[in-house]
Amino acid sequence: MLAPIIVLGYKRPDHLKRALDSxxxxxxxxxxxxxxxxxxxxxxxxxxxxxxxxNVAKLDYGFGDTELIFSDTNKGLADSVIAxxxxxxxxxxxxxxxxxxxxxxxxxxxxMNQGLNLYRxxxxxxxxxGYQYPIKLAENVCLFLRGADCWGWATWSExxxxxxxxxxxxxxxxxxxxxxxxFNLFGALRNTGLLAxxxxxxxxSNIISK
Numbered sequence: 001m002l003a004p005i006i007v008l009g010y011k012r013p014d015h016l017k018r019a020l021d022s023x024x025x026x027x028x029x030x031x032x033x034x035x036x037x038x039x040x041x042x043x044x045x046x047x048x049x050x051x052x053x054x055n056v057a058k059l060d061y062g063f064g065d066t067e068l069i070f071s072d073t074n075k076g077l078a079d080s081v082i083a084x085x086x087x088x089x090x091x092x093x094x095x096x097x098x099x100x101x102x103x104x105x106x107x108x109x110x111x112m113n114q115g116l117n118l119y120r121x122x123x124x125x126x127x128x129x130g131y132q133y134p135i136k137l138a139e140n141v142c143l144f145l146r147g148a149d150c151w152g153w154a155t156w157s158e159x160x161x162x163x164x165x166x167x168x169x170x171x172x173x174x175x176x177x178x179x180x181x182x183f184n185l186f187g188a189l190r191n192t193g194l195l196a197x198x199x200x201x202x203x204x205s206n207i208i209s210k
Contacts, residue, residue: 001113002113003032003092003094003112003116003154004034004035004091005034005035005095005098005109006088006096007036007037007057008080008081008084009036009039009057010039010080012049013052013053013055015101016053016100019098019100019101020056021061022108023061023098026108026110027110028113029064029109030062031064032063033063033065034065034067035067035068036057036067038050038053038069038070039071039076040070041074057070081097082165089155089157093157094157096109096112097153098130098152104130104152112130116154123159127148128154128155129152145185146183147185167199170195171196174192
């Protein structure tokens with residue numbers, strides 16, 4: 001059972017073209033439904049770039065089916081991701097997500113779909129990640145980590161219902177339960193700082209939490 005794919009773009013037509021070309025190189029792409037979301041311009045100076053990205057999205061990539069969703073207003077990264085995933089997952093019950101700055105491997109869709117099918121009933125698995133940290137591992141070894149990454153991921157509707165977009169609530173919950181060290185992977189990452197920056201408005205990103 002192949003999951004639908006969301007591709008998120010904005011004003012980087014060259015990036016988007018490379019991402020879509022790499023996705024189309026996957027065998028499963030010709031049998032998959034692909035939703036391409038393009039965010040709207042922030043101001044008049046971005047109109048031409050956004051329009052160029054839309055034109056890239058309109059090209060034929062050989063996907064099984066393609067649906068284009070172009071926003072007239074600028075939602076920003078976090079709201080764009082949340083709205084797109086909520087819309088698609090409510091219809092299909094699962095989704096694979098990539099952004100326009102990614103180039104995926106030829107086995108990306110195979111890996112993501114296998115993971116979705118294998119761990120569908122395991123409530124301890126919140127998402128499948130297409131990115132691996134640059135560490136030495138035996139070939140074809142996968143890991144379970146507390147956390148997530150935005151560089152190619154997938155999830156199910158049941159897990160998405162547990163998503164909380166309130167950064168302040170998440171920070172409060174982490175501190176109340178003394179989960180700072182675990183949330184930061186025992187010092188390997190600075191997730192708490194990123195979450196605080198999201199809460200203050202310094203960055204605009206999407207964070208999934210169980």
